Amino acid sequence: MRIATWNVNSITARLPRLLAWLESSGTDVLCLQEAKVAEDQFPTAQLRELGYESAVHATGRWNGVAVLSRIGLEDIVKGLPGDPGFDGVVEPRAISATCGPIRVWSVYVPNGREVDHPHYAYKLQWFEALKAAVAGDASGSRPFAVMGDYNVAPTDDDVYDVAAFEGSTHVTPAERAALTSLREAGLSDVVPRPLKYEHPFTYWDYRQLCFPKNRGMRIDLVYGNEPFAKAVKDSYVDREERKGKGASDHAPVVVDLAP
Numbered sequence: 001m002r003i004a005t006w007n008v009n010s011i012t013a014r015l016p017r018l019l020a021w022l023e024s025s026g027t028d029v030l031c032l033q034e035a036k037v038a039e040d041q042f043p044t045a046q047l048r049e050l051g052y053e054s055a056v057h058a059t060g061r062w063n064g065v066a067v068l069s070r071i072g073l074e075d076i077v078k079g080l081p082g083d084p085g086f087d088g089v090v091e092p093r094a095i096s097a098t099c100g101p102i103r104v105w106s107v108y109v110p111n112g113r114e115v116d117h118p119h120y121a122y123k124l125q126w127f128e129a130l131k132a133a134v135a136g137d138a139s140g141s142r143p144f145a146v147m148g149d150y151n152v153a154p155t156d157d158d159v160y161d162v163a164a165f166e167g168s169t170h171v172t173p174a175e176r177a178a179l180t181s182l183r184e185a186g187l188s189d190v191v192p193r194p195l196k197y198e199h200p201f202t203y204w205d206y207r208q209l210c211f212p213k214n215r216g217m218r219i220d221l222v223y224g225n226e227p228f229a230k231a232v233k234d235s236y237v238d239r240e241e242r243k244g245k246g247a248s249d250h251a252p253v254v255v256d257l258a259p
Contacts, residue, residue, distance in 0.1 A: 001028050001029070001071070001100070001101075001102070001256070001257040001259065002025070002026055002027050002028050002029075002254060002255070002256050002257075003027065003028060003029040003030070003031075003099075003102070003104065003145070003147070003254075003255050003257065004025070004027045004029070004030050004031070004147075004238075004252045004253060004254040004255065005030070005031040005032075005033070005106065005147035005148050005149075005220055005221075005222060005252070005253050006018075006030060006031070006032055006033070006220075006241075006248070006250065006251075006252040006253070007032075007033040007034050007108070007148070007149040007203075007220060007248060007249075007250035008032055008033070008034060008035070008248050008250075009034045009036070009248040009249055009250065010034065010035075010036040010037075010248075011032070011035045011036065011037055011042065011043065011064075011066075012036065012037055012041075012043075013246065014246070014248055015043055015046065016246075017241070017246060017247070017248075019046060019047075019050065021238075021241055021252065022047075022050055022052065022068075023050060025238070025252075025254070027254070028069065028070055028071050028099070028100075029067065029068065029069045029070075029071065029099045029100075029102070029104060030052075030067070030068040030069075030252075031065075031066075031067055031104055031105075031106030031107075031147040031148055032065065032066040032067070032068060032106060033064075033065050033106060033107070033108040033148050033149045034063065034064060034108060034149070035056065035058045035063075035064030035065065035066055036058075036060075036061055036062060036063070036064055037058055037060070037064060038058060038059060038060045039056045039057075039058050039059075042054060042056045042058065042066065044056075047068060050070075051070045052068045052069060052070050053068070053069050053070070053072075053073040054066055054067075054068055054073075055067045055068075055069075055073055055076045055095055055097045056095070057078040057079065057092040057094070057095040058092050059091075059092050062091070063091050063092050063093055063108060064092050064108075065092060065093060065094060065095045065106045065107065065108050065148070066095065066106060067095055067096075067097045067099065067104060067106050069097065069099040069100075071099050071100035072098070072099055072100045073097050073098075073099060074097065074098045074099075075096075075097060075098045075103075076095065076096070076097045077095065077096045077097075078092070078094075078095050079092070079093075079094055079095075080093075080094050080126075080129045080130060080132075080133045081129070081132070081133055082129045082132060082133075083126070083129050084122060084125040084126060084129060085122075086110065086118070086119060086122045087118075091110075093107060093108045093109070093110065093126070094106070094107045094108070094130065094133070096137075101142070101143060102142070102143040102144065102145065102228065102257070103137055103142055103143070103144045103145075104144070104145050104146075104147055105133075105134060105145070105146040105147065105148070106147060106148050107130065107146060107147070107148035107149070107150070108148055108149050109123065109126060109127065109130075109148070109149065109150045109151045109152070110122055110123040110126050110151065111123070111151050111169065112151065112169035112170070112175070113169065114168075114169065115167065115168070115169060115172060120169060123151070123169075123175070123178075124174060124175070124178055127178035127179075127181070127182060128178075128181075130146070130182065131181060131182050131185050134146055134182075134185060134187075135185045135186070137225070138185045138186035138187050138225045139185070139186045139225070140225065141227060142227065143224070143225070143227045143228040143231055143257070144224065144225045144227070144228055145187075145190070145222055145223060145224040145225070145228050145255075146182070146187060146222075146223045146224075147221070147222045147223070147253075148220065148221070149203075149219060149220050149250065150179065150219055150220070150221045151169075151170060151219055152170055152171075152175045152176060152178070152179055152219060153165075153170050153171050153217050153218055153219055154176060154179055154189065154218070154221070155176075156171070158201075158217060158218035158219075159171060159216075159217050159218075160201070160214060160215045160216055160217070161215070164215075170217065170219065182223065183223065186225050186226070187223040187224060187225055188223065188224065188225075188226075188229050189221060189222070189223060190222050190223070190224045190228065190229050190232045190235065190255060191221070191222050191235045191237075191253060191255065192235070200218060200236075200237045201214065201216025201217055201218050201237070201251075202216070202217070202218050202219060202220035202237055202250055202251050202253055203216055203217045203218075203219050203220065203249060203250045203251075204216040204217075204242060204249060205249060206249050211242055211243075220250055220251075220253050221253070222235070222253060222255050228257075231257040231258045232255055232256070232257060232258075233256050233257065233258050234255075234256040235253070235254065235255045235256065236253075236254050237251050237252070237253050237254075238251050238252040238253075238254055239251050
């Protein structure tokens, strides 16, 4: 079984690449972030033609998450119980579903913007709500994973130059502590370092030639419980999908599971 997570940064802009990638990659389940469309605008019909069912939690121009599956899609849950929301709005940042023998969450963690910004406090509160929401499944016997754009680099090795991020979000002790706390619910990072290259980054800014210069970050993560982690037989970041015209600023992260 092949599962993946990908922040597509607008499914409308990325649809031709997404459809081609699903056909060529052999992916069974895809957790998708930053759909940036309303649910009634999601390309459900085009995906169905490829054999994928879609579970979508989205409201419009910003955010939006989904789970695409060709092995079944059941027990869909949209949002987090106790979601703190931001500025009075509960944003569409999490969705979960059972796909065949596994259960997955697709998550798009708040960016945080700046350390002294209210969005940063919201980010930390959102992590607490996520931990509470996934704790039961994380400790269960069914393979389970929380996949998506976490907007946190777990270690200094997960950014191209930690000095360039001094005073910025994504690398602060509080954000990394939130990741540690989430893992303590019974999850582990199932994509090891190094992979097939020294720095398996997953995100590169569009500006300043960041991708050609490999000035990236590893912020798209797959956290799985023990049954999930034991089933992992391979994993990789599909850097090729970050290349060329019309690419997202994130690359897919792919995990292969034993039957």
